[in-house]
Amino acid sequence: MKKLLCCAVLALLMLPAYSPCPARAESKELLGAGATFPYPLYSKMFDTYYQAYAVKINYQAIGSGGGIQQLISKTVDFGGTDAFMSEREIKKAEVPILHIPTCLGAVVVTYNLPEKPKLKFTPDVIAGIFLGNITRWDDPRIAAVNPDVKLPGMGILVVHRSDGSGTTFIFSDYLTKVSKDWAFKVGADKSLNWPVGLGAKGNPGVAGLINQTPGAIGYVELIYTTQNNMPAGIIKNKAGNFIEPNIKSTSAAANVDMPDDTRISLTDTAAADGYPISGFTWLIFYKEQKYADRSKEKADELIKLLWWVLHEGQQIAEPMHYAPIPKSAVTKGEQILQSVVYNGVPLLKK
Amino acid sequence: MQRDKFLFRLLKDRLFKTAVSIFSFCSILPLVFILFYITKNGIAVINWQFLTQLPKPVGESGGGISNAIVGTLMLLVVACTLAVPLGISAGIYLAEHKTGKLSYLVRLCVEILHGIPSIVIGIIAYVWIVKPLRTFSAFSGGIALAIMMLPVIVRTAEETLKLIPETLKEASLALGVPYYKTILKVVVPAGLSGLVTGIILSIARVAGETAPLLFTAFGNPFMNLNLFKPVNSLPLLVFNYAASPYPEWHGLAWGASLVLVVFVLLLNFFAKFMTKKWKVRF
Amino acid sequence: METEINTGATGVIDFLESANLKTKRETFDPFTTPESIFRAILYGSALCMVVLLFSVFLTLLIWSLPSIKEFGLRFLVSKTWDPVAGEFGALPFLIGTLITSFLALVISIPFSLSLSIYLGEYAAEGVVPSFLRSAVELLAGVPSVIYGFWGLFILVPVVRAVEVKLGVTPYGVGIATSSLILAVMIIPYSASLGREVLQLVPAELKEAAYSLGATRFEVIRRVILPYVVSGVTAGNILALGRAVGETMAVTMVIGNSNVIPQSIFAPANTMASVIANEFTEATSTLYVSSLVEIGLLLFMVTMIINILGKQIIKKMSVQV
Secondary structure, X not given: XXXXXXXXXXXXXXXXXXXXXXXXXXXXXXXXXXXXXXXXXXXXXXXXXXXXXXXXXXXXXXXHHHHHHXXXXXXXXXXXXXXXXXXXXXXXXXXXXXXXXXXXXXXXXXXXXXXXXXXXXXXXXHHHHXXXXXOEXXXXXXXXXXXXXXXXXXXXXXXXEOOOOHHHHHXXXXXXHHOHHHHHHOOOOOOOOOOOOEEEOHHHHHHHXXXXXXXXXXXXXXXXXXXXXXXXXXXXXXXXXXXXXXXHHHHHHOOOOOOOOOOOOOOOOOOOOOOOOEEEEEEEXXXXXXXXXXXXXXXXXXXXXXXXXXXXXXXXXXXXXXXXOOHHHHXXXXXXXXXXXXXXXXXXXX | OHHHHHHHHHHHHHHHHHHHHHHHHHHOHHHHHHHHHHHHHHHOOOOHHHHHOOOOOOOOOOOOOHHHHHHHHXXXXXXXHHHHHHHHHHHHHHHHOOOOHHHHHHHHHHHHHHHOOHHHHHHHHHHHHXXXXXXXXXXXXXXXXXXXXXXXXXHHHHHHHHHOOHHHHHHHHHOOOOHHHHHHHHHHHHOHHHHHHHHHHHHHHHHOOOHHHHOOOEOOOOOOOOOOOOEOOHHXXXXXXXXXXXXXXXXXXXXXXXXXXXXXXXXXXHHHHHHHHOXXXX | OHHHHOOHHHHHHHHHHXXXXXXXXXXXXXXXXXXXXXXXXXXXXXXXXXHHHHHHHHHHHHHHXXXXXXXXXXXXXXXXXXXXXOEEOOHHHHHHHHHHHHHHHHHHHHHHHHHHHHHHXXXXXXXXXXXXXXXXXXXXXXXXXXXXXXXXHHHHHHHHHHHHHHOOOOOOOOHHHHHHHHHHHHHHHHHHHHXXXXXOOOHHHHHHHHHOOOOHHHHHHHHXXXXXXXXXXXXXXXXXXXXXXXXXXXXXXXXXXXXXXXXXXXXXXXXXXXXXXXXXXXXXHHHHXXXXXXXXXXXXXXXXXXXXXXXXXXXXXXXX
């Protein structure tokens, strides 16, 4: 009996030996982490990629801050972030990190009110609410923009992100541009010193909490409101038009000149029919793929995945309510991918 | 007058008894509620598909928690392999050396280790394993859980072995059996039920732990048997899905909770059963 | 040879020697390999525990150094947690932890005390008490994340409804909800410790009181409770230690707000929950270091609480 037990325990211990040894298994799996903003899209994209190429992509949505941090720590193969890395962050990494945009999303202001009215917001009103200056739904400032809506006499509950988020970055970047008060008191970053409100983890957490809390207001990616039947605020853009967040208005916001490294903020866009709180989301990775003990196969798999995301993957964006990236971004992305090297040798032979 | 005073005292006595009984039974109301809701919402979701399929992408219905179940089992196996031999050896040492400076220090350290919050252990496992290995892995998660299991195993091993009469050990030694054989073949088997109970209880403690896995096992939408890759686990799944806005994921979370609770409760029952039935009487 | 057997221990050993069997003397040779290896393993395992604890402490200390150097004692009293500006102060979390843990303790005391008294005095044996005892043990066995999940979906709407009635902002999540769930989670610990100390009361003391005509209530109130007050306090201190370190259930229902809470219905953050939320994404060394420093504080607080509690209980048992 004891001998049998010993054999069983030994067999279990040998389990790791049965599974393919790390070097070989590497090539068929990739690990990514980061933004929750595009998580529904990536979830579908990577599932499709797996069905087509039998490569497992394990993407954990821990927030853009987490994606950047884990890439810098070299614990993941690629990161996802809606906040492109600042010069300071890239310098900290010491080696070049590249960004390619994968899709466009809209950060919408969503809320939970009885009868789900369609509300309009101006930049000042949004800043006022999130700064804690406007605390009731029937405040005259909100009523002024929504004359034909009966606003309930409820308190406003602000919900924001508790984790380091690119969605927060896009949202606060917008507010910094449109409100001097916000720029001074809070600023723009992935994690903020929020003056008011509750924190929830990830886009799903914020959407979930707003859904369950009457009177709540917060900011999430467009898909989270369409999937959960939540209202999205219509926002006045720089040109003075009230724009509804959808794929068309998001794409319109991207009609700008792109820098070569694709790191650009699209908030408060000058485009007349562009939604003012739009943004790219990026996948980030190292330019020199030979680091730690990465094999060439792994680097090849990564480049193949990234190329696929730029091209075939884009067709998945629209059905999932994300806007595909404009042609100019695809071209810039291709150029970036062609510069990725392994031990100095470019990985793509095109 | 005397009689009134006496009746008053009796009244106070009865009132107190009622109050104490009510409060006592109310204490377990939350347990009743939790079990009720988990069963009600979880049973609806559990079927063969649920237990054998992988989770589906966001927004699609169906899917299951098979990778989480396998992941939890993997983590527990790794944790046991590390914690059980080490814990029992330390327990034997403490039982054999009841006094002594090292024993006192070891007991103190075990107490402190037991009280360390699980999130701090997660930080430690991240720093010790994840950063150097440059990858999240089941291995690091297993180590974090092993650190949490150790104090329980050491303590129950020591308690169990202390209860075994010295005469048994002395008789064996007097017959010329070497010390190590005496311990391994006479003392430990005598206390086997207590030791196994301790192991089972420590497993029950860590099976539901989430905090140490947040930065170690990390999570994985696929099935993974490789120790050095990220792995999903039942508590992680419940945590991630509970906070999401998708009703399908909520359903999965209830089902996973039911599986987890049933697993932990079964372990606890089994441990109690073992203590009663297989206890060696002296 | 027959005469030699009857001459005691030496006789036996000589007998065994002459019979060519391995004797006790031979196997006590300290240089015998299996023997010394075994003893070394035992010694080493015990030593491992000490080494483990010190390594944990050292790791936390080393990783907190950047933050300690930068902020010093200011860390404990500053209420700004601003990753953008690189300004980190742990006061909101210290307060959050303090309030939730103490509130949880206060809420749990009547229940755990009642359980100890009921199971210790009124109903020590029988079907119903053992059912109650098992139920309380099961309560301790339910994983933390399940408490959080249940709390999020069942308790939070209830608290929200109460908040609406009271006219407070109906967050639902917040300090009140976390304290309630924490209270439920620590009841089993203080209850079982309470029961243990109650059993330490000498029977003669109780019997003397009963024989003088005291009612059960009076015996409990005037004889037993004063006797065990330090033990029960110790049990509650240990339960407090458990509440302080609790992570998952609290993270899911506390509202994750990094400011000092203004009321018990406000959202907050505890030391444990802020680490859980922000650790994987702390992007600067100072940020990570601040979070690890909070972990270090948590470690020391729980260590002190545990040692204190255990000391009191030891003193109590020695008294007996």
